[in-house]
Amino acid sequence: MKSKLTTKDLIAAGAFAAIYLVLLTVLAVMVLPIVPVLYLATPLIAGIVLGTVYLLYCVKVPKTGAIFILALLVGAITSMASIYPLIAAAVWGVVAEGIAWGKRRRSPTALAASYCVFNLTSMGPFFSLLLAKDAFLSTCVTYYGQEYADTIDRLTPDWIIAVFIVLALLGGILGGMFGKKLLKKHFAKVGAV
Amino acid sequence: MNRQVHSRFHPDPRSKLALFVAACLCVFSGMTRMQEIVLLLLCIVVLLLSKKAGRAVAVVLLFLLMTLGDQLLVSRLSGAAQYAVLLICHVLRFLLPLAVSFYLVTKTVTVGAYISAFTAMRLPGVVVIPMAVMFRFVPTMTEEWQAVSQALRLRGLGATGINSILHPMRLLEYLLVPFLLRCSEVVDEMSAAVMARGFDKDRPRTNYLELKLGVLDWVLILASLAVTVWNLAF
Numbered sequence: 394m395k396s397k398l399t400t401k402d403l404i405a406a407g408a409f410a411a412i413y414l415v416l417l418t419v420l421a422v423m424v425l426p427i428v429p430v431l432y433l434a435t436p437l438i439a440g441i442v443l444g445t446v447y448l449l450y451c452v453k454v455p456k457t458g459a460i461f462i463l464a465l466l467v468g469a470i471t472s473m474a475s476i477y478p479l480i481a482a483a484v485w486g487v488v489a490e491g492i493a494w495g496k497r498r499r500s501p502t503a504l505a506a507s508y509c510v511f512n513l514t515s516m517g518p519f520f521s522l523l524l525a526k527d528a529f530l531s532t533c534v535t536y537y538g539q540e541y542a543d544t545i546d547r548l549t550p551d552w553i554i555a556v557f558i559v560l561a562l563l564g565g566i567l568g569g570m571f572g573k574k575l576l577k578k579h580f581a582k583v584g585a586v
Numbered sequence: 587m588n589r590q591v592h593s594r595f596h597p598d599p600r601s602k603l604a605l606f607v608a609a610c611l612c613v614f615s616g617m618t619r620m621q622e623i624v625l626l627l628l629c630i631v632v633l634l635l636s637k638k639a640g641r642a643v644a645v646v647l648l649f650l651l652m653t654l655g656d657q658l659l660v661s662r663l664s665g666a667a668q669y670a671v672l673l674i675c676h677v678l679r680f681l682l683p684l685a686v687s688f689y690l691v692t693k694t695v696t697v698g699a700y701i702s703a704f705t706a707m708r709l710p711g712v713v714v715i716p717m718a719v720m721f722r723f724v725p726t727m728t729e730e731w732q733a734v735s736q737a738l739r740l741r742g743l744g745a746t747g748i749n750s751i752l753h754p755m756r757l758l759e760y761l762l763v764p765f766l767l768r769c770s771e772v773v774d775e776m777s778a779a780v781m782a783r784g785f786d787k788d789r790p791r792t793n794y795l796e797l798k799l800g801v802l803d804w805v806l807i808l809a810s811l812a813v814t815v816w817n818l819a820f
Contacts (some may be wrong), residue, residue, distance in 0.1 A: 400715060400785055406778040407719025414720075415727055445762050452771060462716060487753055571755070579763045 402454045403462075407449040410466035413443055417467070417515060436557055440450050440512040440564020444572035447508045448501065449580060451493065460493065460511065461486040468512050482514040505569030512565035540586060589799055599695045599703040599750050601806040604688070606670055608810035609687040612817040621817050622680070628809055629686040635802070636694045645686055652679040677782060692724045701785070702797050715785065719776070730768045734761060 398406075420442065421435050450463065464486025468479040492507035534542045605628060612625055626649060633642040655675035661670055700718040709717075725733055738744045749757050799807075 398782065400711075401777040403712065404719050404780055405773050407716035408723045408769065408773045408776070410716060411723035412766075413721045415724060442758060442762070445734040446766065449766050449770065453773075462712075466716060487602070491765060571758075574639065575759060576762060580767070 398456050402456055402459060404461045405450070405454050406459060406466070408454075409446060410463055413446050413450075413463065413467060414445065414470050414516055416443060420513075434560060436512065436515050436561035437564040437567075438560060439515045441571060442568065443512070443515070444508050444565070444568020444570075445575050447511060447574075448504055448569070448572035448576050451504045452501075452576065452580070453505075455499065457490070457494070458491045460507065460542040464489065464511065468534075473575075478514075481516075482538040485510055485513045493583070501573045505566075505573050507516055508572070509562055509565030512568065513558065513561045515564075516561045595684045597632055597675070597806060598797055599691075599699045600707070600797075600799065601803040601810075602632060602636075602690045602695060602705075604807045604810040605629065606687040606691045608814045609683045611814050613684045615818060617817060622683070625683045625700070625813050626686070626814075628813065629683050629690070632690055633686065636690065638694065641686075641689070644681065644720070649679065649682060652682075653677075665750065692721055694719070697722045698794070707796055724771075726772055727769065730765055730772070734765045734768070737764075747779065 402435050421438050447463075451460065464482045467481075468486075485502025487513040489507040492510060495502050531542075570583075609625060609629070610622065617625065626645070630642045630645060633639075633645070651756070652675045655671060656679065659671050660668060660675065697718050700721060701714060703715040704717060735745060743749065743760055745757060745761065
């Protein structure tokens, strides 16, 4: 696809980034921390919910670069505590962009596959858990108290990052499939895409 | 923009953004009691400067109530009740500066002001437009979401406990599809409006609203910076 991003596409990018981020934040900050186990499953649950948003965005803005912009915006907002999530998000953005390159941008299956990778961005906050676990846990103590931090500590041995990646990928697959179904069932019918 | 706004001091969007970034950095890295109060005070000053005195009073009251609850109630309760109070009084209190600064950047600044602020920072259009739209879109989103969930509740399909446990995927579908359809409609309308006003990512644009960083703006920016450094370094 040769055509460059127009102003209109940039507006859609901003709006969908807002939708994506607000839903992600609501899920990750308001709903899930109530139970520590659910908090750690954020990549899975967020993936399922946000797949539809991602697919609709991609179908609405079928241009090279659109996915990358969304990844950067998501990364910029999720990297409040450290810079790593932004770098990671940029990498996932490029990979997701590569999966849905050129003609494949039109195929919902390719988009669902690229979402699978893109969903790894929702893992962003957990990078701090990997790289600076002690600092993260002391933050948890100030927020939720010692008990919660202990639970998180117990639930996250060093190999947990592999579990996160698997969860994120799984969430990506489920979200992609769910989104594809909704896209076909609803959005294509009313001509929104 | 009416003339009254210009006659008195009105904080620049850039100083509000600086405060927002400071609040994000501080809140997510944990704060001491003192830092929390200073940050919240800064937020309240900006609220007052933006002529939102009612909000400022509400925030102060909320903060006092939460602190009282945290100090007096948590140690006396136990089990689930203690956890609930802890969550409300402790966790939400920590998020208060973030919520206030988020309110400031999303509700008290117009898109035009953002565009001219970002342009004044010499950011390219590819960055300016999505960022400005992102901040502008949050209140719209909240409205749309409320409309959809209200309609669902009216039909007995709302996001209640029973529904979310028995039919989580159905609930998700019923919530997401109309919500996204409405949002994508708004996006189309918004881009039409923006095009009509002559925005283009490659071309400079004049703006009715001339923004200048005043002394108070610099004070606010420096104060935000100071709080951030204080928080991250100590």
